[in-house]
Amino acid sequence: DVQAQSEAMRAMLALVMAGADSAALRAKAEVLAEAQMAALPDSLRPSPADVSQQLDQQLRSMTQPWFRYFIGYDPRPTLRQLKVPVLAIIGEFDVQVPPDQNLPEIERALLEAGNADATVRQLPGLNHLFQPTTSGDPSEYGSIETTIDPLALETIRDWILARIPEGIKVVQRT
Numbered sequence: 507d508v509q510a511q512s513e514a515m516r517a518m519l520a521l522v523m524a525g526a527d528s529a530a531l532r533a534k535a536e537v538l539a540e541a542q543m544a545a546l547p548d549s550l551r552p553s554p555a556d557v558s559q560q561l562d563q564q565l566r567s568m569t570q571p572w573f574r575y576f577i578g579y580d581p582r583p584t585l586r587q588l589k590v591p592v593l594a595i596i597g598e599f600d601v602q603v604p605p606d607q608n609l610p611e612i613e614r615a616l617l618e619a620g621n622a623d624a625t626v627r628q629l630p631g632l633n634h635l636f637q638p639t640t641s642g643d644p645s646e647y648g649s650i651e652t653t654i655d656p657l658a659l660e661t662i663r664d665w666i667l668a669r670i671p672e673g674i675k676v677v678q679r680t
Contacts, residue, residue, distance in 0.1 A: 603634060
């Protein structure tokens with residue numbers, strides 16, 4: 507089921523990146539939704555009206571220019587041009603930018619740039635917003651009281667302070 511869903515979503519995103527119109531995307535989304543609904547027991551199936559409403563909402567997002575740009579954007583060519591100091595941090599439980607997939611690619615691109623000052627780190631126990639979590643589930647973002655974990659702030663602070671030339675006075679407020 508997971509494999510079939512992944513393939514269907516890849517096909518849907520390929521249509522978005524190719525500039526498919528709303529009708530083509532809707533047709534693909536309906537096939538995907540039908541397969542998902544068929545796998546659910548009757549007691550858990552949403553009404554056809556709810557499914558339609560959810561599809562409408564998703565299609566509105568997927569057809570926005572920013573979304574089309576976002577899913578097709580590959581940051582590696584830009585990273586390969588950076589010669590300035592770079593700090594790249596990703597939370598251990600980031601499900602939107604998975605660290606195992608992204609950190610090696612970021613590091614590789616910065617090395618290919620010949621960047622002499624690149625720091626790439628995974629921050630333990632944090633999500634995409636650098637909040638403490640054990641799951642990384644985006645539905646938790648609004649319910650986690652911590653806006654940004656001190657570990658993320660300390661990592662950024664320490665990285666910046668390490669790059670300030672000697673002789674420049676730094677005032678730290680607590």
